[in-house]
Amino acid sequence: MPVHPGSPLAVCYRPFMNNENIESNGQKSRHVNVASWERFVSAGAGGLLLTKSLGRSLPGTVLGAALAYRGLSGHCHLYESLNHSTAPEEHQSGEVRVLRVVTIEAPREELFQFFRHTPDRFAEIMSPLAEVTPLGDDRYRFLIKGPFKTYESITRVHNTREPESFEWDTESGEVEHRGSLRLQTSPWGTEVSVEVCYRVPGGHLTSALSRLTGREPHETLERALRQVKARFETGEVPTVEGQPMGAGKQRLVRDGATA
């Protein structure tokens, strides 16, 4: 994704790996260069063609299989030879990058205190993305739930510039993970930007699946920041958890629980 030099994204945009790294890792021939909708169409058309032609027409079978492969793998050899790609950068590298900015009407120092000097708070703001346990001495254990297994990594907070920013980085573990939190004073309050980047083994497929399973990192981070905003501005976090509801919903919930 192109980042405009003046945009807030530019401030903290630091991907782990650029495309040269991927190429040097020898993954170039399999990287994703087809956009999601195109993959969907390819896979659908390929599958259909394959079932219609199997055992009847050799060219149809080959074409069907090729289209299905293109859709499922997300890689197109033709695009590659033309040096073309329709996939967003994060899919190409298998990296998930999340940036959220929210303005909170509270002094920067108070917010910094809240985020940085209370280990449980850092764990809490990260909790939508991972299960975080403070280990003391600015180290945290991150348990990131993937669709097939849970990945563990140890993260260390560093580079603290009070009261404007701090960063964190993977010290060890299966998931590469790093991020930053920045606080900027504006006429409307304090602008809080949190950026999180992580790379899980299995790359784009895993992140696509984690989206399907409902853990959309953009949304969960946004929700967490909005809750902090509400807490600072109103003294409480709005909720409907535990309010009455009718039979229709109880039935749905029960079905979900037994499924």
Next chain:
Amino acid sequence: MKALVFHGKMDVRVETVPDPQLLNPKDAIVQVTRTAICGSDLHLYHGLMPALEPGDILGHEFTGVVLEVGSKVRHLKKGDRVVVPFTISCGNCFHCKKHEYSLCDNSNTNPTLQEAAYGASTAGLYGYTHMLGGYAGGQAEFVRVPFAEVGCLKIPDQVSDERALFLSDIFPTGFQAVENAGVGEGDTVAVWGCGPVGLFAIKSAQMFGPEKVIAIDGVDERLELARKIGAVVVDYRTENPLTRIPELTGGRGADCCIDAVGMESHGFGPGAIYDKAKHLLRLQTDRPNVLRQAIQTCRKGGTVSIPGVYGGLIDKLNLGSAFGKGLTFKMGQTHVQKYMKPLLEKIVNGEIDPTFLITHRDSLLDAAEAYRRFSDKEDGCIKVVLDPLMASRRVLEAVEATALPVAP
């Protein structure tokens, strides 16, 4: 408690659900004394609003008595009679401080859902989809009122629940529409839709000394009521507003046009048929027939004000006409808390009796039938007020009537 629960399109039922409880320190629990069905509840009933789920309790116009308050509620106490605005607002954020209560930053419990659809999230509302917070509504015996000090206005002793009830939504909504339209002395105001909001817009417009208020609708009893309160009526079934409004305004067009219909406009002619077809095919969520007429018949440099609810996408909007004539648009959910106190004063002073449009009074237990009747515009139904205590009151009356005299 008993509450009106959404089950699906055209399927609402009164059923027993758990009583609400205090969930946050600024909450209050209110026992509902009167609750109404709003025209915008029909958008939910017709299954047109996204993110409404079976089991959701509807209703966003209600008065009640405070039963219980949270630890951080100072200015309310048990026994206070209150009217509750339909917008849930924190009172502390940037927008609430500017009295833009319906744009509250903090009260929506599901901000990400609305941000994805609208680009920003707005205030949570009672009983109005999970996109707007998923709060349980007021067509029930009891309701939890979050941010209760911002969300409750005490009703003075001399004002009945019924007269205060419409401060929760439709009176401020009609009034804000008029304020947004910039109605001034000598103006001609055209109001589309003579439902409750349209009728309050007519009444509110008259407070600003306009030369004429034109009311457009196609339902007899609504037109009749609009005529009764002093509007010049246009029945779109027999007269074309696109030609009739210029006739009534010396060819200039109306200074202020108010679309109090919103996304489910009926209308007439090819435009209406086109909208209906696209709507049925789900190619557009909202039918903008009224909005097109408002733009077309507004005078050059005039203002179009939209209190009617729109939810999604519209098609074939005559923006060229609006641009060419240099129109101003103002719209949005009502900042109810901003208007409640001044409008309550008007009720206390006797300037307006908001009960003029009530056509039906029912028990909460009959709410499902009331929805059907309101939706079908049957039996002259304009505004339904539900009384959660009506059933018990009737039982008491019956017991008193049949009780045998006790021997001394």
